[in-house]
Amino acid sequence: METLAELIASSPVFAGMTDEDLALIAGCAWNIGFKVDEVLFREGDDADTFYLVRRGRVSLELHTPDRGGIVIDTAEPGDVVGWSWLFPPYHWHYDARAVENVRAIAFDGACLRGKSTEDTRLGYDLMQRFAAVMIDRLKHTRFRLLDVYGGTFVG
Amino acid sequence: MAVRSSAETSLQGAVLPVPYRVRSRVQETSDTWTLELDPLAETVEPRAGQFDMLSAFGVGEVPISTSGDHDGPGPLTHTIRAVGPVTRALCAAGEGTVVGVRGPFGNEWPLAEAAGHDLLVVAGGIGLAPLRPAIRHALAHREDYGALCVLVGARTPRDLLYVHEIERWRSRLDAEVDVIVDAAASGWHGRVGLVTMLIPGAMIDPESAVAFVCGPEIMMTLVVRELMDRGVSPDRIWISMERNMRCGVGHCGHCQLGPVLVCRDGAVFRADEMTPLTGVREL
Amino acid sequence: MDVASADVRLQHPLLCSGRMTSEIRTVDSEARVLEPEGLGVLVDALLDAGYRVVGPTVRDGAIVLDELRTADDLPHGWTAEQGAAHYRLERREDEAVFGWAVGPHSVKQELLPPHVRLWRATAAGDGAAPALEPEPPPTSPLAVLGARPCDLRAIAIQDRVFLEGAYVEHDYAARRDGAFLVVVNCGVPGGTCFCTSLGTGPRAAEGFDLALTEVLEGGHRFVVEAGSERGRTLLESLPTEAASSEDRAAALAVTDAAAGRMGRQLDAEGLPALLAASLEHPRFAEVAERCLTCGNCTAVCPTCFCTSVEDVTHLADGSAERWRVWDTCFSLDYSYIHGGSVRRSPRARYRQWLTHKFGTWVDQFGTSGCVGCGRCITWCPVGIDVTEELAAIRVGKTEVEHGDAR
Numbered sequence: 055m056e057t058l059a060e061l062i063a064s065s066p067v068f069a070g071m072t073d074e075d076l077a078l079i080a081g082c083a084w085n086i087g088f089k090v091d092e093v094l095f096r097e098g099d100d101a102d103t104f105y106l107v108r109r110g111r112v113s114l115e116l117h118t119p120d121r122g123g124i125v126i127d128t129a130e131p132g133d134v135v136g137w138s139w140l141f142p143p144y145h146w147h148y149d150a151r152a153v154e155n156v157r158a159i160a161f162d163g164a165c166l167r168g169k170s171t172e173d174t175r176l177g178y179d180l181m182q183r184f185a186a187v188m189i190d191r192l193k194h195t196r197f198r199l200l201d202v203y204g205g206t207f208v209g
Numbered sequence: 210m211a212v213r214s215s216a217e218t219s220l221q222g223a224v225l226p227v228p229y230r231v232r233s234r235v236q237e238t239s240d241t242w243t244l245e246l247d248p249l250a251e252t253v254e255p256r257a258g259q260f261d262m263l264s265a266f267g268v269g270e271v272p273i274s275t276s277g278d279h280d281g282p283g284p285l286t287h288t289i290r291a292v293g294p295v296t297r298a299l300c301a302a303g304e305g306t307v308v309g310v311r312g313p314f315g316n317e318w319p320l321a322e323a324a325g326h327d328l329l330v331v332a333g334g335i336g337l338a339p340l341r342p343a344i345r346h347a348l349a350h351r352e353d354y355g356a357l358c359v360l361v362g363a364r365t366p367r368d369l370l371y372v373h374e375i376e377r378w379r380s381r382l383d384a385e386v387d388v389i390v391d392a393a394a395s396g397w398h399g400r401v402g403l404v405t406m407l408i409p410g411a412m413i414d415p416e417s418a419v420a421f422v423c424g425p426e427i428m429m430t431l432v433v434r435e436l437m438d439r440g441v442s443p444d445r446i447w448i449s450m451e452r453n454m455r456c457g458v459g460h461c462g463h464c465q466l467g468p469v470l471v472c473r474d475g476a477v478f479r480a481d482e483m484t485p486l487t488g489v490r491e492l
Numbered sequence: 493m494d495v496a497s498a499d500v501r502l503q504h505p506l507l508c509s510g511r512m513t514s515e516i517r518t519v520d521s522e523a524r525v526l527e528p529e530g531l532g533v534l535v536d537a538l539l540d541a542g543y544r545v546v547g548p549t550v551r552d553g554a555i556v557l558d559e560l561r562t563a564d565d566l567p568h569g570w571t572a573e574q575g576a577a578h579y580r581l582e583r584r585e586d587e588a589v590f591g592w593a594v595g596p597h598s599v600k601q602e603l604l605p606p607h608v609r610l611w612r613a614t615a616a617g618d619g620a621a622p623a624l625e626p627e628p629p630p631t632s633p634l635a636v637l638g639a640r641p642c643d644l645r646a647i648a649i650q651d652r653v654f655l656e657g658a659y660v661e662h663d664y665a666a667r668r669d670g671a672f673l674v675v676v677n678c679g680v681p682g683g684t685c686f687c688t689s690l691g692t693g694p695r696a697a698e699g700f701d702l703a704l705t706e707v708l709e710g711g712h713r714f715v716v717e718a719g720s721e722r723g724r725t726l727l728e729s730l731p732t733e734a735a736s737s738e739d740r741a742a743a744l745a746v747t748d749a750a751a752g753r754m755g756r757q758l759d760a761e762g763l764p765a766l767l768a769a770s771l772e773h774p775r776f777a778e779v780a781e782r783c784l785t786c787g788n789c790t791a792v793c794p795t796c797f798c799t800s801v802e803d804v805t806h807l808a809d810g811s812a813e814r815w816r817v818w819d820t821c822f823s824l825d826y827s828y829i830h831g832g833s834v835r836r837s838p839r840a841r842y843r844q845w846l847t848h849k850f851g852t853w854v855d856q857f858g859t860s861g862c863v864g865c866g867r868c869i870t871w872c873p874v875g876i877d878v879t880e881e882l883a884a885i886r887v888g889k890t891e892v893e894h895g896d897a898r
Contacts, residue, residue, distance in 0.1 A: 228624070267803055267805035269803045270814075307620075453828050462798035463819070468852040491840035
């Protein structure tokens with residue numbers, strides 16, 4: 055049976071963290087599961103908890119009045135869901151829903167923010183890891199803005 | 210002094226469209242149809258990767274890649290997106306309508322060269338149509354290839370082509386088939402994102418895999434970059450280029466891309482040969 | 493197909509033939525001398541043999557190609573002053589027939605006409621396939637009297653495109669096959685000519701049935717050489733005398749003098765590699781400020797071959813036709829795909845034309861695309877000069893390399 059710290063370490067986001075740091079952040083974490091169609095959080099909710107997906111898939115959705123809910127992203131095993139806990143006003147900007155049975159590790163955002171303030175070296179390391187994730191996501195989101203399939207093909 | 214007579218040149222197929230009758234017409238997406246065509250005169254079977262110049266008589270002519278199965282006898286198959294007067298006329302051609310076909314022209318997906326290697330096929334949007342003959346060939350000759358991985362991207366789930374056939378491919382145990390869409394309505398349980406996001410997780414050995422990529426040029430550029438980041442050498446990545454074509458036989462000049470004529474030297478090219486050209490804006 | 497110029501040997505990427513025309517140091521020892529009246533006999537002989545004879549005539553303020561009924565239709569005593577964006581017809585002080593440099597037309601008008609019907613399709617009714625009828629070839633073969641050496645080289649360049657690829661352009665082949673070519677070597681180069689820089693003139697090396705050199709010195713006459721069997725046969729039927737060594741020396745002197753009076757020069761060394769390495773050169777943006785993308789250059793250029801097709805229907809009987817028409821890479825929709833054009837800016841379109849003509853044409857077809865006729869310079873409404881543009885790109889490249897060896 056793997057410990058929480060071991061599970062966290064196996065994710066690419068936290069790869070290479072020292073055992074001490076892993077133990078520190080594991081202190082803010084717990085195992086959690088979601089059934090198909092269960093909601094992790096909704097747009098506007100307080101962003102206290104974020105998730106590291108271990109198994110299954112989570113869809114990120116925005117609601118539009120005319121077209122209903124639109125899935126704008128999905129999170130796969132190893133992905134982190136949610137960054138709004140990092141900066142005020144700490145509110146979610148979209149819905150997150152399990153589209154398969156999901157096993158995840160939940161993190162208490164306030165707890166992690168507290169530990170990062172105490173140990174700014176840990177805080178800097180966490181910030182770098184999340185920045186890398188965000189930059190990668192931004193790159194891929196920008197590619198989608200190109201609407202690559204929107205143009206005509208031959209003829 | 211005697212007057213010379215004209216030189217004999219072959220007209221049929223190269224200049225004169227061969228008449229074909231529409232056997233069936235299937236709607237794939239809101240703007241895309243697949244036509245199956247039977248020839249009314251002698252013709253040449255296209256190979257995977259080649260294209261035909263399709264005529265809607267009186268309207269015009271466009272280049273369309275072949276998207277059928279030509280390892281055996283069968284109708285000529287073309288998947289066409291209705292984006293202009295000619296393609297709209299072709300997409301509206303019901304059973305029994307006669308259309309014109311010149312071709313096949315261009316070169317092939319290098320299936321023989323890919324034999325013995327892992328084969329990674331990356332299709333974006335209507336790019337799945339020119340790749341379907343290659344995918345079908347690889348599945349029909351499965352033992353000729355190592356791992357077979359097919360990655361399909363589309364704008365939304367409603368823009369996916371050949372959904373039933375993709376499901377049949379996915380149900381096979383000897384191939385990895387992944388689908389991803391740019392956005393979807395709530396209720397979609399598949400992945401969302403650009404098709405490039407499927408590349409890091411594809412189960413192939415980048416050191417030796419051969420990749421076939423087809424889709425809009427910007428999508429192919431991003432995919433090639435992602436493949437190279439994964440360690441696939443660009444001389445093992447093949448893309449299908451598209452340029453404006455009026456003749457298909459190297460006489461009208463329109464399909465030039467720097468030193469190559471897409472109709473004559475392609476449309477399938479090696480990525481390392483194309484990258485210096487596609488990297489020049491407005492070339 | 494038996495055409496004198498079919499044997500094109502590639503030894504230098506700029507040349508079709510193995511020989512630079514400046515290497516021609518002798519006139520054929522079998523050459524004959526034709527008096528000016530003999531031109532009429534030549535025209536009549538071609539007409540009697542069933543040719544449609546096309547040659548230079550004065551029309552609309554320029555010397556253009558048109559059908560000749562007699563030798564009187566030729567531009568006796570005319571010349572034209574040419575420069576960048578400048579062409580003015582002028583009377584000569586003598587009665588020289590060919591005392592002028594090329595006008596806006598080239599033999600391209602005849603071998604690759606601006607509008608050609610490819611086929612007609614008539615509806616068969618009841619869902620049967622339409623009957624497709626290819627356009628029959630022209631009824632009379634073509635004879636051109638008054639092509640220039642640069643024009644012959646242009647024909648050889650287009651032969652490479654249309655006859656020597658995987659597919660033969662059947663309409664071009666039909667017009668080309670059997671075309672009788674009478675070249676007139678140049679005595680009066682134009683203000684924009686630079687054939688010597690590319691080795692295409694002012695004396696024709698090959699590709700003709702007959703070659704005329706007009707000599708004025710010591711009596712107005714033509715020194716005529718045969719370049720093919722049928723040229724020889726026709727020459728035998730004309731009223732000629734054997735050319736003396738003085739006649740032959742005079743003929744050579746005419747073209748030697750012309751070679752020394754070219755209106756422009758071009759350093760053609762290594763152009764394909766230079767252009768391939770200069771695609772982002774600032775000069776393209778500068779010339780784009782002036783270029784109207786009107787496509788005049790592509791229309792008058794004897795090698796530009798781009799065409800498009802147009803399908804038309806006739807409502808009355810439901811028949812359809814396909815026409816092949818001239819096109820130009822300067823038009824915005826030339827490169828249209830994906831809901832937009834690849835070459836949107838004038839800069840990109842000018843770059844395409846220049847780099848294709850002098851660079852990528854070699855990759856695509858094994859020869860240069862330019863023959864140094866200067867038409868593009870004369871007929872550009874803003875006087876863009878390719879020799880000047882290429883020189884600027886070459887100089888700029890050296891500067892970019894900070895004075896390194898070329």
